[in-house]
Amino acid sequence: MEILKTNKYYMFDIEVNKPLDERHLKKLKKAIVEKDLGEHFPIDVIVKDGKLMVVNGQHRFRVRKDLGLVIYYKITNLTLEEIRSAETNTKDWTKSDYVHYYAKMGVSSYILLQRLEDIFQMKFGGYSSTLFTISTDKFNKGEFVFNEKDFDRVSKILRLYLDLVEIFPFKPDKKVLIAALRYVLTVDGFDREYFISKIKINKSLLSPAILSDQYLEQFEKIYNYRNQGKKLLLRKIK
Structure with a gap:
């Protein structure tokens, strides 16, 4: 699957299924500042209503946007409902x-x-x-x-x-x-x-x-x- 990149943040919309964890955001920000591996860990998006909806990697998107970094992403063929179904079966959800x-x-x-x-x-x-x-x-x-x-x-x-x-x-x-x-x-x-x-x-x-x-x-x-x-x-x- 092709990995794309852009710094046009307005192209994205975030599908927040769980509240963003502020502690995780801080740790992630520190890690990215020390060594940026974004190209190796692109966020997953789907195309919806003319926008790129972030369905996996919301924390990474938020941090990279705050730091003014390029967003690496890939477009998935899964439907939003399929992604949601998979996410709600994740064991670490409270x-x-x-x-x-x-x-x-x-x-x-x-x-x-x-x-x-x-x-x-x-x-x-x-x-x-x-x-x-x-x-x-x-x-x-x-x-x-x-x-x-x-x-x-x-x-x-x-x-x-x-x-x-x-x-x-x-x-x-x-x-x-x-x-x-x-x-x-x-x-x-x-x-x-x-x-x-x-x-x-x-x-x-x-x-x-x-x-x-x-x-x-x-x-x-x-x-x-x-x-x-x-x-x-x-x-x-x-």
């Missing part, structure tokens, strides 16, 4: 990468997930399974179903989580605490503001937990301590 990718594709469920990431500044990772039931295979294929009702429910969990980590006298395990809060918010009669006020007053009674049930037991004691009203059972009934 859940957050899939969220960004399918949101960009206009999939409503992933648009809502990206909105959650933006609002709470939290990338979906290993703790995602504690927020909602998830099939990794379906999630990676863009088939995950998430609606406005789910959005509201998860938002309440994350807001409570962020409020509590500001109060806790130690750094709690994110996954364990979120799992506990997911259950707490389903308990009939649970008063969120009352709960937070009791945690603030009795935070010395908290201790690190490795299981969500351990947090639930602590929360129940703190919530019901000197509570003249109806006692709440915050622990799961086994």
Whole structure:
């Protein structure tokens, strides 16, 4: 396949399937400045709407453009959908990468997930399974179903989580605490503001937990301590 070159950056359009990694950009810039091997590693483009769309090598294109260097590229015969399909099967993609990718594709469920990431500044990772039931295979294929009702429910969990980590006298395990809060918010009669006020007053009674049930037991004691009203059972009934 013929390798072409140009310094006419306006000819290109970037198909950003994953957010550009700033740390990678810095490392790449340093490497290119020290030794430019661009001719040996051309970017892949396809012709779309009269422009050259960069489908592989977005980081290299960005760095070379910033440095004012010639862009080495080759035109691939693969379709954009074939390239996207191959990329979404890449093993090193994170859940957050899939969220960004399918949101960009206009999939409503992933648009809502990206909105959650933006609002709470939290990338979906290993703790995602504690927020909602998830099939990794379906999630990676863009088939995950998430609606406005789910959005509201998860938002309440994350807001409570962020409020509590500001109060806790130690750094709690994110996954364990979120799992506990997911259950707490389903308990009939649970008063969120009352709960937070009791945690603030009795935070010395908290201790690190490795299981969500351990947090639930602590929360129940703190919530019901000197509570003249109806006692709440915050622990799961086994």
